Amino acid sequence: MLVSYQWLKNYVDIDDLSAEDAAERLTRGGVEVDMLHIRTEGVEHVVVGYVEECSRHPEADKLSVCVVDTGSAKRTIVCGASNIQAGQKVVTAEPGAVLPGGVEITTTTLRGQESQGMICSLQELGVEQKLVAKEYQDGIYVLSDDAEIGADAVAEIGLRDTVLELDLTPNRPDCLSMLGVAYEIAALLDRDIVHPDTAHKESAEHTSGHVSVQVDVPKDNPFYGVKVVKNIVVGPSPQWMQNRLTAAGIRPISNVVDITNYVLLEYGQPLHAFDLDRLGSSEILVRRAAEGEEMTTLDGETRTLSSEHMVITNGKEPVALAGVMGGATSEVQDDTTTVLLEAAYFQPARVRKASRQTGIRSESSIRFEKGIDSGRVEEAAERAASLLETYAGGEVLQGRVEVDHRPSENKKIETSAGELNGLLGMNLSEDDILSIFRRLRLPASAENGVIIVEVPTRRPDLEREVDLAEEAARLYGYDYIPTTLPSGVTTPGFLTDRQRRERRMRRFLESSGLNEALTYTLTSREHSSRLQLHTLPGKVDVSLPMSEERSTMRTSLLPQLLDTVQYNRNRQINDAAVFELGSIFIGESGGELTKQPQEKTVLAAAVTGWWDTHLWQGEKKKADFFIIKGVLEGLFNELGVASAVEFVRSAHTELHPGRSADIYLNGVYAGFTGQLHPSVEKEWDLKETYVFQLDMDLILSYDAVSVFYETVPRYPAVTRDIALVVDDGVPAGKVERVIKEAGGNLLHDTSLFDVYQGENLSAGKKSLAFSLVYLDPDRTLTDEEVSRTHDNVLKQLEEEVSAELRK
Amino acid sequence: MIDRLQELGREALEEIKQADSVKALESVRVKYLGKKGPITEVLRGMGQLSEEERPKVGQKANDVREEIKEKLEEKTEQLEKAALDEKLKAESIDVTLPGKEVKQGARHPLTAVVEEIEDIFVGLGFQVTEGPEVETDQYNFEKLNLPAEHPARDMQDSFYVTTDMLLRTQTSPVQARTMETFEGQGPVKIVCPGKVYRRDDDDATHSHQFMQIEGLYVDKNVQMSDLKGVLEAFVQKYFGADRSIRLRPSFFPFTEPSVEVDVSCGICGGKGCRVCKHSGWIEVLGAGMIHPNVLEMSGFDPEIYTGFAFGMGVERFAMLKYGIDDIRHFYTNDIRFLNQFKRA
Structure with a gap:
């Protein structure tokens, strides 16, 4: 809502308050003023000039040379406007004048003719092109004959004004009107309201003689009223009215249309003027549209309607889409003489549906959607009639024809000082509260401590006691609410075990050198089929996506992490190590969801480029499988599940077949790791890149192995190193497992310290060297005991993996 | 000899x-x-x-x-x-030669902010709860006092996945879900961080995906002055002990009275500067007393229980804290951006 400050002064005495101060009061009171627009800001020294002579420029057909009396001087000014004529009073910028944007006017020469200034259009004074009345859109503005020569032209036109742009919350549709804003500021300042003048003469002829009204849908349309105004002369509306409309962002059209818009702004009551002679009947019937019924709206578009839409008809065909837009056929035109004025109350939801479905958002639909004052409909109609009489020469016929199904009684809310104070933590007296309700013009009475408020129709947002509490608090001032701490029982605050483990996980990965990334959840269909944890039954698609790129919920974190790596590569950042912890979304096999989709927490990472470098010392190590595996092993250790984890060669088709592993936790698949398949790297334009993706819901469902102190060994350990020759295909992990199983309790630790292939070994063989540490925490082991176990280890190795001791 | x-x-x-x-x-x-x-x-x-x-x-x-x-x-x-x-x-060396860098990744600034805020509220006796990102219409809207015809429920503003499921537009449904688990018995003291989604075109100040933290306090005799006290304690812990707050009337369907919470500008100390648009105040939170309809729908008797709720945008808190000027940075993951938050 755009509020002209000058106009607002018509309804409430705020001459002592600057627009800035009023804006601050409104904002602190809950009606937020988003911005102040000073109309014609920066315009200086522009005066009313009188065009004494006007002749064609000798060198240019389209230019005129004018002699303009500006009161202080007679100026010769070259003007390019086609509507310039001698005898006009015009907006004149003399040399030294300033126009919006700091444009300074000087004496110039145009085609050999000196021009001492400029004759201005409204646009040149800063009025938006789309708001300028048609007759002045392509030329200069012409002032009325009674304008005083030499006077400040901006003031003379009535453009010295500040416009308050309100950012209204949906509960305050009452402030979509000048009167509503006036009520608000009057309440804040405790001042009187001056109501608009609705008086007009009435002819002996009665409206009911010209038109009948029938409403088939009283639920959608609780009130429909019409007035008829005859003998109208269509022409421009007065300048002050035009100024007020343009301040509100509405373009002046003609007196009839402008008056309906003016009353719409004044009362928040949308009105529609039909040309009664073009209506096609003398009957108004309000009904739902038939499925597929068509009508052409004012904007010339043909609309196909549905039974969800409400239409105003002439008994046969639609003449308006109720509350949204009028029809083209019955539109008021220059030759219109009899106007049928509609003033109705339409249900918000019905109008909202029509507005959404047709895509028309009009000043009218905006107001009906949010809810107008159902009690001010008739008054607005009478106000419009009054203005039509004064500014369009109309003769107002007697009475209205109307169908009324509105509830007859206003809602009442009960409260008390005790209740309000209890909720607010304040200490207001009953008198304080009653005084606030009086300022808000909410009829209220108190008896035996009970306050009863009768809610006027202009405030449908007031529904129950808490709404009154808000009114009391905001009028009294939120600054006066004390600051206290809750008096109830104290409760312990804590993070759950899972939340703490997620934090540990993040800390571990950060300190391992990975940056945490956050990517968008919505992704493309293409991405949603890539690098999945496992085959998913279905996806979760957005019904009306904004773009293909954001059309479905992610099923893997990796595609977007790879995008991230690529994004950085495109900016010459070739070393990247990023991880993300987030949800993937699992749909259903049928496609359509029948219940909320499963959201699985996964952890993914991508690592590429140099990992460990110390350049001047010549140390450079690229990320490889064992680096990312080391991070994972550390992570599993951190989470207390390391002993349950197993890495098994993976068959994931998007991973390098020789450098990837599936990860199992107690035999259950929990994710994968490895190098991306070179074809995937190529697709994303990446160099060698290693990734992992883990099912964290699964992993965190395992309890961490608890930390429990073991005695520090007091007896010496015995270390035996062995080099084993095995077939190339035997995994080291398997050999190690055999050693551990055969070593039993005495085998305290095993570590692989060399892997060798090549010279001195036959083809297809490799050598693995392990260091085995034997220890008994309770005594010193004898050589024989160690040998007995060690021999068993060697025997098992030979049996299970055909390992030979390397000689 | x-x-x-x-x-x-x-x-x-x-x-x-x-x-x-x-x-x-x-x-x-x-x-x-x-x-x-x-x-x-x-x-x-x-x-x-x-x-x-x-x-x-x-x-x-x-x-x-x-x-x-x-x-x-x-x-x-x-x-x-x-x-x-x-x-x-x-054996002498040049001690001015650079040492070997210990590899250290950075916390995402949004995580840093979420954790800091969680910690403050945990210290005030709150617990942290989470909920699904794909929500039912019922929890995202209806149980929060936004019935079917409410203007704030515009199809155009949300990402629906079916006629009655959508990407949550706020973390408030977690409050409704959590309240229900308490079966009408207070106190309930929770904060709910999470991702939310709205149909906005991404630009410097808008993002179709962003993070919110909402909080809830339900008990007997909770007053609006308590809301002011708890939020002041929070703001002073997060922004600094020298900051103050002010409440401005506002509107949210799930609270009544509703307020916007401003914190005094830390750049100019309230005198007015570019950061606070010369007002001396910066808007940081939305809050209010939980609407009786919401309490009722989540199983609490509004005659016995009252409560307050508040919500804040994590990106906004991060932008204010670190002086970040474009919301898209959070989701672009430029390593040069991320690396700046190692100490965050």
């Missing part, structure tokens, strides 16, 4: 003096103090001496030996020190 010993002593000392290595010293030691050395030789001839002379010569021989030993040790030490000095000198 004594003269001879004296002579030998002098010779030995001279040779020690001349020696330039530990090895040379060793040969001096062997030469003079060895079993076949000249001093032993002299002593062997002692048999020819008189009873009186013998102890004197013996004494002299010992003295000479001791002196040689002493000088040998002294010189050895000297030489060893010189050798060590030489070695240390050779």
